[in-house]
Structure formats: structure tokens, C-alpha cells
Amino acid sequence: xxxxxxxxxxxxxxxxxxxxxxxxxxxxxxxxxxxxxxxxxxxxxxxxxxxxxxxxxxxxxxxxxxxxxxxxxxxxxxxxxxxxxxxxxxxxxxxxxxxxxxxxxxxxxxxxxxxxxxxxxxxxxxxxxxxxxxxxxxxxxxxxxxxxxxxxxxxxxxxxxxxxxxxxxxxxxxxxxxxxxxxxxxxxxxxxxxxxxxxxxxxxxxxxxxxxxxxxxxxxxxxxxxxxxxxxxxxxxxxxxxxxxxxxxxxxxxxxx
Amino acid sequence: xxxxxxxxxxxxxxxxxxxxxxxxxxxxxxxxxxxxxxxxxxxxxxxxxxxxxxxxxxxxxxxxxxxxxxxxxxxxxxxxxxxxxxxxxxxxxxxxxxxxxxxxxxxxxxxxxxxxxxxxxxxxxxxxxxxxxxxxxxxxxxxxxxxxxxxxxxxxxxxxxxxxxxxxxxxxxxxxxxxxxxxxxxxxxxxxxxxxxxxxxxxxxxxxxxxxxxxxxxxxxxxxxxxxxxxxxxxxxxxxxxxxxxxxxxxxxxxxxxxxxxxxxxxxxxxxxxxxxxxxxxxxxx
Numbered sequence: 001x002x003x004x005x006x007x008x009x010x011x012x013x014x015x016x017x018x019x020x021x022x023x024x025x026x027x028x029x030x031x032x033x034x035x036x037x038x039x040x041x042x043x044x045x046x047x048x049x050x051x052x053x054x055x056x057x058x059x060x061x062x063x064x065x066x067x068x069x070x071x072x073x074x075x076x077x078x079x080x081x082x083x084x085x086x087x088x089x090x091x092x093x094x095x096x097x098x099x100x101x102x103x104x105x106x107x108x109x110x111x112x113x114x115x116x117x118x119x120x121x122x123x124x125x126x127x128x129x130x131x132x133x134x135x136x137x138x139x140x141x142x143x144x145x146x147x148x149x150x151x152x153x154x155x156x157x158x159x160x161x162x163x164x165x166x167x168x169x170x171x172x173x174x175x176x177x178x179x180x181x182x183x184x185x186x187x188x189x190x191x192x193x194x195x196x197x198x199x200x201x202x203x204x205x206x207x208x209x210x211x212x213x214x215x216x217x218x219x220x221x222x223x224x225x226x227x228x229x230x231x232x233x234x235x236x237x238x239x240x241x242x243x244x245x246x247x248x249x250x251x252x253x254x255x256x257x
Numbered sequence: 258x259x260x261x262x263x264x265x266x267x268x269x270x271x272x273x274x275x276x277x278x279x280x281x282x283x284x285x286x287x288x289x290x291x292x293x294x295x296x297x298x299x300x301x302x303x304x305x306x307x308x309x310x311x312x313x314x315x316x317x318x319x320x321x322x323x324x325x326x327x328x329x330x331x332x333x334x335x336x337x338x339x340x341x342x343x344x345x346x347x348x349x350x351x352x353x354x355x356x357x358x359x360x361x362x363x364x365x366x367x368x369x370x371x372x373x374x375x376x377x378x379x380x381x382x383x384x385x386x387x388x389x390x391x392x393x394x395x396x397x398x399x400x401x402x403x404x405x406x407x408x409x410x411x412x413x414x415x416x417x418x419x420x421x422x423x424x425x426x427x428x429x430x431x432x433x434x435x436x437x438x439x440x441x442x443x444x445x446x447x448x449x450x451x452x453x454x455x456x457x458x459x460x461x462x463x464x465x466x467x468x469x470x471x472x473x474x475x476x477x478x479x480x481x482x483x484x485x486x487x488x489x490x491x492x493x494x495x496x497x498x499x500x501x502x503x504x505x506x507x508x509x510x511x512x513x514x515x516x517x518x519x520x521x522x523x524x525x526x527x528x529x530x531x532x533x534x535x536x537x538x539x540x541x542x543x
Contacts, residue, residue, distance in 0.1 A: 064429045083428075090429040101294065101422050102477045111419050114430045119416055147477045160426075167430065 016042040016077050016170055018063070018202055024071030025055070025062050031225070032058045036072070038221050038230045040204065042170060045197040047213050048206040049237075050223035051246050056206035057093070059223065060173045063204070064090035076171065086115040089164030093175040094156055099149050106144045108159050109134055112166030134165035138192070154185030161192065172196065174205040178212070190216045213237055265502040274388045277396055278494040278512065281455045284403040286468035286490020288410065288448045290483045291441060293469045294421045300356065302462035304442075305449050307337040307360045309458050310367030312383055317374050327398060327450055330458075334446040337363055386457035386509030388498060395454055402451040406444050417441060418479065455494065456509045463513035464490065467520050474523040474530045493519060 023036040033055040040046050048056040061067045063074055065083045074081045076088065089112075112134065113127045123131070135144055138158040143151065148159060157177055164172050177193075178186050193216060197203050207213060213220065213233065220237045222228040222245040229236045229245075265271045292298055308330035315321075315329025341356035348355075371380050382390060410417070419427040420437050428434045445465070452461045469486035476482065497515040501508035525532050 061425070064425075066425055066428055084431045086431070088429065090426060092423060092425055096425075097423060102473070102479050102482060103418075103422060104477075107479075108422075111422075111426070111430065114415065114419060114432065117415075119413065163426075 016202070017075075018171060018204075019075040020059075020063070020072070021075065022072035023059070023062060023069060023074065025058050025067055026070045033062070033223075033225060034071070035226050036221075036223070037227060040202055040219060042200050042202050043197060044218045045193055045203045045216060046205070046219045046221060047217040047233075048204065048221050048223055049210070049213065049242075049245065054224040054245075056223060057175050059221075060090065060175055060204065060206060063171075064088060064173050066090065086167060087169055088171040089167050089169035089173065091157075091160045091164060091172065091174045091177065094153065094177075094180060096175075097156075097160075099151075099156065101148070103148055104144065105140055105146050105148060105151070105159050105162075106131065106135065108148060109140075109162045109166050112163040115167065130168065131166050134162040137165055138162040152185065153181045154188055157181070157185075157189055158192070161196070169201070171202045171204065174203065176206050176208060179208060186212070210242065261503070265499060270389065270391075271502070273391055273393070273396055274498050274508070275495050277388060277391050277399060278455060278498040278508075279491045280396075280399055280403055281452050282464065282468070282494025282512070283487045283491035284406055284448055285452050285464045287407060287483055287487035288445060289465050289467065289490065290469035290472075290479075290486045291410065291417070291421070292445065292466050293473055293482075294418075295441070298462065298466045299353070301445055301449065301465060303356050303360045304334045304338055304446055305458050305461040305465075306364045307334045308450060308453060308461075309333075309383060310363040310370070312453075313367040313370040313374070316376060317370055324398065326453075327402075330450050330453070331446060333363065334449070335443070338442060338446070382457065383453065384457045384459045385507065386453070386455045386460065386512075388455045388508045391454055399451050399454075402447055406448050406451070409440070409444050413437065413440070456512055460509055460513045463516060464494070467513070467516040468493070471516070471520045471523045474520075474527045489519070490516070 017039060018041070019039045020036050023033060024031070025033040036059060038046075048059060050056055058067065062069055063081065065081055065085070065088070076085065081088065109131050110123070113123060113131060117123055117127055135141055138161055140155070140158055140162055143155065148156065151159065161172070174193075177189060181189060190212070193203050193205070197218070205217075207217070214237065217233055219231060220233050221230045222236065222241055224245050229241050266275075292301055311330035311333025312326045313329075314333070315325040319325050337356070337359045340359050341352050344350060344355035344359070345352035368380070371383070381387075416427070416432045416437055419430065419432050420434050420441075424434045424438075449458075449461045449465060452464050456464050468490035469482050472482050472485040472489060476485065493515050494512045497512040498508045500506070500515065501511040523531065526534075528534055
């Protein structure tokens with residue numbers, strides 16, 4: 001696989017890789033994930049596919065540093081991912097966000113500059129520029145002062161993407177980004193994810209709709225508590241493999257979307 | 258008429274009470290925005306009951322001094338708050354149930370102890386407040402509590418808001434979410450204690466929820482929620498103390514009642530989120 005130069009990575013000479021090695025995650029007694037191995041690089045769009053409770057959200061949260069890892073390790077650019085990294089952005093499922101929280105579009109995007117601005121420091125010109133750029137990038141220029149409760153599903157998703165851009169993240173972790181969107185918004189979001197990937201980011205998203213996988217993603221991880229296959233869509237995303245993933249059933253424990 | 262209105266201001270202890278109401282109302286009003294955004298009114302309300310046994314023990318052990326009631330109640334609330342966390346982690350019980358068991362048990366103990374040590378008359382003050390009984394020392398204690406609480410909450414405004422909006426996203430941006438949640442709870446307890454003399458532990462939660470809840474129905478701006486809540490809390494409390502004199506009703510309940518009526522007005526008449534505007538809206542949509 002060749003690695004073209006990417007805009008968002010070009011300040012570093014080498015190529016950026018996210019590596020998951022023999023990852024294991026437990027919730028108290030329940031084993032949520034085991035033996036997960038994968039490796040993906042900037043400029044790729046990766047789908048996590050599997051039934052409900054297969055551990056897709058768990059894997060995303062583990063990479064984001066939100067869950068304690070009970071075995072194996074996660075490496076980003078060769079070093080172990082700490083509790084958090086500015087270069088890794090996490091976008092929660094839309095239904096888990098309190099959309100009635102009194103905050104504007106710009107307010108959410110501003111949060112992305114927290115790693116740079118810290119607890120007190122007022123936003124610098126750099127910060128303001130990055131915020132404005134992210135807002136325009138995601139076609140939210142006219143909505144900057146709008147309350148987030150007054151947005152459509154597609155717009156809400158773009159607000160969180162804009163936050164990740166303001167953060168200058170290289171890795172975007174999205175939990176079910178297409179769920180609950182209408183057809184037009186789905187197409188627009190797919191285009192946006194492709195654009196972000198081509199600009200050199202690594203996009204990893206859990207995904208439900210099996211029909212659209214081939215159009216959006218480069219690589220697929222088929223997951224059901226343990227990984228069943230990982231690789232380029234054309235090789236891995238086959239009828240046989242998909243059947244195996246979904247037929248395995250969810251072994252024990254309660255369901256986790 | 259004018260004499261009647263101004264009469265209360267002639268006594269220094271009245272002036273002190275109005276000043277205290279402004280200060281306590283302002284601080285509680287500001288902090289109430291966090292309670293509303295965190296949706297934790299019930300939890301904070303439970304902890305306010307936990308203050309009473311702390312006061313009882315403090316009085317029984319060291320007697321009533323400027324700081325003994327404050328420290329006793331702070332200690333009791335922290336103990337019961339953290340205790341409920343420990344019980345819920347160590348058993349299959351949820352934290353709300355654990356909290357309800359602990360605070361009612363402690364509250365009952367506090368009532369019995371207060372009667373035993375013969376301060377039955379003061380008990381009503383601890384339950385419903387007695388802002389007229391405030392001394393200069395109490396005013397200073399309140400002043401320092403308010404400054405500390407407001408200072409802490411303002412300094413941590415940015416990470417606190419991120420935590421309240423989405424704790425997971427905040428954590429991935431490096432916000433120490435868990436520490437901030439504990440700190441916020443501790444500050445809210447301290448603010449609760451500051452309002453004890455004004456409204457007592459039974460009514461304290463009213464003062465620590467209603468101001469920002471009222472403003473929440475009137476605006477979408479977070480800044481307006483905090484500072485609007487503060488101004489509303491301060492002015493409404495001071496006004497309620499005056500109304501208490503004018504028509505001779507208890508000031509503690511008056512404060513919470515005035516705030517409640519203001520909330521009711523906002524609930525009905527808010528131009529954007531009020532009941533009337535809403536029903537007019539839905540009728541227009543049909």
C-alpha cells in the first residue's frame with residue numbers, strides 16, 4: 001500500500017499508524033472484547049461492523065482512552081495511548097448527547113481548543129482562526145450562533161466533526177454516525193468522511209447499514225466480542241464473513257450497543 | 258406608607274439580614290445553574306438534609322461557635338455523600354437508594370440528638386432558617402464561603418461546563434472529569450451550608466435550584482443562566498426578607514416562596530419556553 005503525503009500529517013516526516021495489539025476489555029466480570037488486533041493508517045476510513053453488543057462502542061472508547069484496558073495495548077505513532085490525546089477525537093452517539101444543553105454551535109466547536117487553551121487562558125488568534133476554519137469546513141458558517149437543539153441530525157453530526165477539526169485531531173472515532181439521519185444527510189456525511197480521509201485523517205466508525213459499507217469505507221473490522229476479520233473492504237467484507245460475524249450470536253452478558 | 262416601607266431599614270440587625278439575603282441569594286443563584294445543568298437537584302436536596310446531624314454532633318461535642326456548625330455540617334454531608342458512593346459500589350444497590358437510606362437515617366439521628374441536648378427551640382431555625390438571628394460573625398463566615406465558592410466555580414468554568422455537557426468528550430480532551438465532579442459536589446455542599454441560616458436545611462435546595470431554573474426558561478445563553486440566576490437569587494431573597502417584615506411572615510419560607518412564584522410566572526409567561534407561548538405555538542401549527 002502506498003502512502004501519499006497528507007495535509008494534516010505533513011508536519012511529521014513519517015506515516016502515522018494506529019495499532020491495536022491483542023486488546024482485551026472487561027466490564028467487571030463481563031468480557032467485552034478479547035484478542036483484538038488491527039492496524040490502520042492516516043488516510044484510511046475504517047468501519048467497525050458487528051451485531052449489537054459486539055463491542056464496537058467499547059473498542060472506540062478504549063482507543064479514545066475512556067475505558068481501562070485489561071490486556072494488550074493501543075499504540076498511536078509508536079507510543080502507547082495515554083488517558084487522552086489531542087490527536088484522537090471521540091464523537092459520541094448522537095442519542096447520548098444532551099441536545100437541550102444551552103450551548104451554541106460555536107460553543108461546542110470552541111471546546112475542541114481546550115487542550116491548547118487550558119483552564120483559563122483566553123482564546124488566542126490561532127484558536128479563533130482554527131475554530132472559524134472548522135466551522136466553515138463543515139458548512140456551519142451561517143449556524144454559528146444557533147442553539148444546538150435547533151439543528152437537524154446531519155448538522156448536529158457536523159458540529160461534533162467541526163469540534164474534532166478545531167482540536168486538530170488526526171484520528172476521528174465516530175460511534176454510529178449515520179444512525180437516525182435521513183437519506184440526504186447520510187449521503188452528505190459519507191462525502192464529508194471521504195473528504196476528511198483524503199485529507200489524511202484516520203476515520204474509524206462503528207456502522208450498522210451493511211448496504212453502504214462498500215461506498216464509504218476502505219477497510220473493515222468484523223467484530224463480535226472478538227475480531228473475525230480485518231482488512232480492505234474488497235477482501236474482508238464478503239457474504240461468508242458477514243454471515244459468520246452475525247451468526248456467532250452475542251456470547252453472554254447484557255447487550256451493549 | 259413610605260414610613261412603613263422604610264421602617265425595617267432603621268434597625269441594624271435588619272440591614273444585616275437584607276445584606277445577608279443578597280449575598281446568600283447571589284451565591285446560591287450562581288451555583289444553582291450548575292445544579293440545573295447537572296440535573297442533580299434531588300441528590301443535592303438529599304445532601305442538604307445530611308447537614309442537620311452534622312450540626313447536632315458539632316453542637317453536642319464542642320458547642321455552638323462561629324465555625325463549629327459549618328465544619329460539622331460539611332463533614333456530615335461529605336461523609337454521607339461519599340458513603341452512598343461506597344455503598345453503591347460495594348453492593349448491587351444504586352446510589353440514589355443508598356443516599357436515601359443514609360440521609361434519612363442520619364437526619365433522624367440528628368433530630369433525636371438535637372432534642373437530647375436541649376436545643377429544641379433552635380431546631381426550627383436549623384430546619385427553616387432564621388435570618389434575623391444572624392450575627393456579624395455569621396455574615397463574615399458567609400462572605401468568605403461565598404467568595405471561595407464563586408471564585409472556584411468561576412475559575413473552573415470552562416472545564417466544568419465541558420464536563421456537564423458531555424463527560425466523555427470532555428475526558429478525551431484532557432479534562433479531569435472525575436475530580437471536577439467531586440469538587441463541584443463539594444462546592445455545592447459548602448454553598449448549601451451558607452444558606453442554612455437564611456432558609457434552613459429543609460428549604461436550602463429551593464434556593465439552590467429555583468433561580469437558574471427560572472432563568473433557564475427565559476434564555477438560551479449559559480452566561481445569562483449563571484449571572485442571571487445570581488442576580489435573581491440575590492434580589493428575590495432580599496425582597497422576600499423585606500416582604501417578611503411588611504406583612505409579618507417568616508423570612509426563610511418567604512424567600513423560597515417568592516422564588517417559587519417567580520418560577521411559576523416564567524413557566525407560564527416565558528415568551529419562548531412558557532406554557533402559554535407553547536400552546537399558542539402548537540395551535541398556530543395546527
